[in-house]
Amino acid sequence: IINTASIAGFEGQPGQVPYGAAKGGIIAMALNLARDLAPMGIRSMAIAPGTFLTFAYDRMGTEKAQETFGPLVLNPKRMGDPDEYAMLAQQVVENDFLNGTTIRVDGGQRF
Template structure:
């Protein structure tokens, strides 16, 4: 999909990988709306991009629908949705204090898997109203053309969850697992769905990790042996948007790293 002139929303766009994605989209000529928590830096980020900020708590599912509707109205349409909002907690299936708290497990599923699905289904509804973009491919004559791209965020913890990550791993595995099915659901509409599974990246969640600890966390990476940078996530997100053959999968962005059990 040609990025210039397209309408994009970025959930989690106030910081980290979401902010880098919003900035790169805007630099490539897209109109961008930033959606993030109230009290975040979203308003400043959006202002710098010439876009608008829409506060949202992604675990408020009805509120998310209202915020997305407002963002689409302000943009005048929707072609691209990127979701990086999410988070985790550390708790073993059975710890010294007893079994994993069930409400805590549900909260992590809501924050990651349910919120991501909610955003995706709502974004798809908006995208379905677009005029299809001509792929300029004579062999695609039987297709409908492209109407939108949905980029979601999983994690390599979906595949190699560490001790205490059972809720987070389950949530991120759900995001990876829904990609192909959702792409099949939406394929006849010309809407693609791809998830990115990053390793450890330089975000607000990792800022407090000491330098020596960072080195230990990435020692098993092939190359480069460092935390990923938000702009590297953004580059992959834009490559997904640009390339119509990327669809229905979860792409690892991990420098060849595989998490150990701890």
């Protein structure tokens, strides 16, 4: 099982209490699920992405989104690419020793 959380689950932003709480719940659920499902050989992980350039930013436009959110990332100074999320998800699937935790994929971004 791979659930998508968010870095907002670790440090939320003003005005986003419900979103941060929901994503924090997904983060907490990773270990609880791993413990409950271990007897059945099922692993549970969560991925907490930072700001990724997805369809959610279509109305803003790619260039404006990168100008706005790219500087918030330590390195590289850009938003994440969905392929980078996919690469991490593939690694989680392939690595049997990953279980019960949340991995941030955020370029060091903090809110």
